[in-house]
Amino acid sequence: MAFFSVLAAVVLEHLRPLRQPLPHYQHYTRFITWLEGKLNAGEPVHGAIAWTLAVAPWLIAVWLVFVLLDGITPVLGWAWNVLVLYFTLGFKYYSDDAERIARLLRAGDIEAAREQLGIWRGGDASQFSADDLARVTIEQVMAASHRQMFGVLFWFVLLAPLGPVGAVLFRAASILSRRWEASRGRFGLCACRVFHYINWVPARLTALTYAIAGNFEDATYCWRTQAASWPEAEEGVVLAAGAGAMGVKLGQSVSVGGETVWRPELGTGQAPDADCIDSAVSMIWRGLVIWLAAGLLIVIAGWFS
Numbered sequence: 001m002a003f004f005s006v007l008a009a010v011v012l013e014h015l016r017p018l019r020q021p022l023p024h025y026q027h028y029t030r031f032i033t034w035l036e037g038k039l040n041a042g043e044p045v046h047g048a049i050a051w052t053l054a055v056a057p058w059l060i061a062v063w064l065v066f067v068l069l070d071g072i073t074p075v076l077g078w079a080w081n082v083l084v085l086y087f088t089l090g091f092k093y094y095s096d097d098a099e100r101i102a103r104l105l106r107a108g109d110i111e112a113a114r115e116q117l118g119i120w121r122g123g124d125a126s127q128f129s130a131d132d133l134a135r136v137t138i139e140q141v142m143a144a145s146h147r148q149m150f151g152v153l154f155w156f157v158l159l160a161p162l163g164p165v166g167a168v169l170f171r172a173a174s175i176l177s178r179r180w181e182a183s184r185g186r187f188g189l190c191a192c193r194v195f196h197y198i199n200w201v202p203a204r205l206t207a208l209t210y211a212i213a214g215n216f217e218d219a220t221y222c223w224r225t226q227a228a229s230w231p232e233a234e235e236g237v238v239l240a241a242g243a244g245a246m247g248v249k250l251g252q253s254v255s256v257g258g259e260t261v262w263r264p265e266l267g268t269g270q271a272p273d274a275d276c277i278d279s280a281v282s283m284i285w286r287g288l289v290i291w292l293a294a295g296l297l298i299v300i301a302g303w304f305s
Helices: 002-015 023-039 044-072 074-088 091-106 110-121 130-158 165-179 189-213 216-229 233-246 274-304
Strands: 249-251 254-256 259-261 265-267
Touching (some): 002 091, 002 130, 023 044, 044 189, 130 189, 130 233, 130 249, 130 254, 130 274, 165 189, 189 216, 189 233, 189 274, 216 233
Antiparallel strands (some): 249 265
């Protein structure tokens, strides 16, 4: 049932992608902001309590609904899996943003591309060159593909007997690590550590997926030699493998707010352009097809065993 839940959710998300702003994401963001305001007293234990309160009730709720619906009929349990997966996945609307930036770059509309990227990543892109825009867009779309597709699917399948608990766990942990990262030294320490453990295996599976979908040798070389230099360990694995698989250079310094922000270089080969953004999106979709094909083979093997 897990494979068909994933297949239905991916098809639904592709045909009717969610569009920003996402109401459920906004509500959850307000909730965790309120929790941080109430519980952040500057100690790691407060962060652990806040993380538990931010995640556990939702895991229990989606599990109880699954048990109730599955008890009535497995079809309702399956439909609940698909619905929750649909709202926890979210790569299509990010890939649409990336493709929109690529079209703007090809049209020479740098200002509009900067504005689009700034809205997407929530940072200042007003001084980015065309090369900077291409590099950072590819980085964003690769990171989004992992956090909002591959990682979600991995944990959903792993915890499939509990319904959509795994999908909610990964997305909630991902959001909390990003939102509370500014307090990494104290309050946000728990959120960052928990997501590091949750994300360790999926990040490497995503990197392996990029290697299979692209240039395997270069992807694994960049993964081994460059990933550790990136500030976020698991994101570095994903981006280094993706850059190597595509044969492009990512990372490198960018100008933000009049200051140069140093970033390590990832990948090999050429500097990316607008066409490389489309190539990155295509590689990610090929990776998803690889996952679906592997899942189908497992289902078929189960039927004949």
